[in-house]
Amino acid sequence: MDILIVIPASIIVFALGASIGSFINVVVYRLPARLSILWPPSRCPHCLNQLKAYDNVPVLGWVWLRGRCRYCKNKISVRYPVVEAVTAIIFVIIFWLFKVSILTVGYWAFCSWLLALSLIDLDTMTLPNALTQSGLVLGIVFQMTVGFLSDASWVGLVRHLMMGIVGAVLGLWLFEAIAIASKVFYKDAMGAGDAKLAAMMGAWLGWRYLLLAGFVACAAGALVGIGAIVLSQRKWGQKIPFGPFLALGAIITVFGGEAILSAYLRLFFPVS
Structure with missing residues (x-):
């Protein structure tokens, strides 16, 4: 422009x-x-x-x-x-x-939901269903709209709809599995709200970019958690809200997810 x-x-x-x-x-x-x-x-x-x-x-x-x-x-x-x-x-x-573009309007809404959820999680250690569920529905609608406009056909709409549903289901199952696994060690690493937020992210991003956002979130959370322990700001095992890290991972993925995945593929799977 x-x-x-x-x-x-x-x-x-x-x-x-x-x-x-x-x-x-x-x-x-x-x-x-x-x-x-x-x-x-x-x-x-x-x-x-x-x-x-x-x-x-x-x-x-x-x-x-x-x-x-x-x-x-x-x-x-x-x-x-x-x-x-x-x-x-x-x-x-x-x-x-x-x-x-429709992507601009959609991602404005997505990031607004993420910011609201992050701040509420910081304040209350909760992620309200009213926001995660409405955000998930809006994400599915966003995928359908993008699919229909990009292909100008119902085929594109259905393909993007399935991408959003698969991403949402993967986000929910993956983080619920982490929560269940953490209980084996008598520590609740994830709350139910985190899994619902991950499902919302999956609806907006699709399963590939959800995995990238989840990796960024876990890496950032680990760094901040270890840093806080080293600086004696928190004790080992003390809970920290994970929602802001998930939101950070999602926003970074919106900004540069395609470039990050392309760099990763070139680094680890170079074309001969």
Whole structure:
């Protein structure tokens, strides 16, 4: 795309991503508390005063208020603008990679689900069924849409549908098997929510890219876990939420899964 189009389009996409990030913050706070994610409008969690529209501008609102509520002066967590900014950056990267396409819209939704689930897992050590199940269904619909549009036929739709179903089933079975195996050693390495998240990822990514995302997640989780133990931040056997690592693996796979798999095949299975 021409740079004169890319720059303003990227600014618009950044603003859209930041707005979605703001809504993700609402979901992360309210869903575990069983509150409506639509009503009431955004308000201070301390004094419950409704935020003005100009105070609720993603990223900038926090800066204008210097990280404090306009009314009660209590601190507003820096996580809010960070989540908004990270979401915006992810949206822009996806837009650069996939341009104006159904893949861009789909992966925006997928990454939004992943971010919400990751933050909830960090806060509560749970992965709500409402998000994993809706994300799985949306992933299947995404696969069907991509298949139909790419082949312009029902054959493509069915092929992608099967790819999504196989990926979902593999994700569920694989991580449930890990959870069962871990109980042999009297340690619950995986929760039921992790298997459901893996199933959701499989629906979006298909079985090949699910395996790649799972490998990246396990490698990242092992490195962080060992690092935390070495730095005495955690004790051996202490649980850490695995959802964020699965989400990280999935997002890395969205960004560069094809390149990573191609490099792996060239390295270990060179063509003679």
